[in-house]
Amino acid sequence: MRPSIRLGRLFGVDIGLHYSWFIIALLLFFSLAGHFQIVNPQWSPALTWTLAAITALLFFASIVAHELSHAAVANARGMPVRSITLFALGGVANVERESVDAKSEFWMAIVGPVTSVVVGLFFLAVAWTAGWRPALGTPPAPLWAGLVWLGYINIALAVFNMIPGYPLDGGRVLRSIIWAINRDPVRATKIAARVGQLVAAVFIVFGFFRFFSGADFGGLWLVVIGWFLADAAVASYAGVEASTALAHVRVSDVMSPECLTVDGNVNLRIFAEDYLLRTGRRCFVVYQNGRQVGLVTMNELKRVERDRWPFTTVAQIARPLEKVRTVSPDTPLTQVLELMVKEDVNQLPVIANGEIAGVISRSQVLQFLQTRAELKAA
């Protein structure tokens, strides 16, 4: 989920809000104010509202801490996370790649609930040093009420997240364990997603039951959460299946093996007219004295003024091979797409044994995916 509003950057990770976050922020703020009013009716409205606002902000900071812990483990294990989004039902760390192994998935998933427990215990410990004792029941001092609520809610958050329904953290832990046992990530996801749908169904049924038996709006929240979980379980299964299937496709399956060449002494006007226009290809390997010296594409040509073209040779503008990002015939297609997006290029030379063996272009990859999708649908 991409953030709609960017808040800032923490530890190299963008923190953002999705529009739906405002609904939950307002709801939480008003219900906290209501809670404080009941617990401490002697408080002035100003104190109640201020404390509700501070507590709500600390709650969202706790969620950011939870997501940042996921991001830290993911980054350390080679799954880049560049952003965290807060939305109506919590937070999500936008992992750019699925886990490479079961162990990484396990640690990345479990660190979130562990962080929430630690954060919760921290709030309770602060309340404790301020004199709060669980046996005393209702905390009388303003500071405690917020701290105690934050302590319990973070622990509740950890418990909720450990429900073994994919894509909740508990579901990811379950998936990683099944994956470690049967060594099949796709099947593991299928099983974890099934359990996720089951959990979602329980939420929906129980929510409706509560709603109709007591006209309790809390029941409707359970239905909404269940519906979201069911949706997410199906979507993440489809995503994992697609990227796992793609991981088996290599550059050599898609690239064009023949690579057009051009002599380094050819001038740019001839290159434009006789090579680029006539062949319709956009990438050429430049040879000089029988050696590959570099690569020339439309981009390099465009940087030279048109009236200089007859006096400039291809070798002069070619990008040396060692400065070009390249892939090998064995590179998985998923990595190629990532690289193209990151480097903002439309084609990458394929290098085998130190020589250019071909070119792979973005349109070739997309065409391949489209053909595959049509074959599957047929």
Ligand SMILES: [Zn+2]
């Ligand atoms: Zn989590």
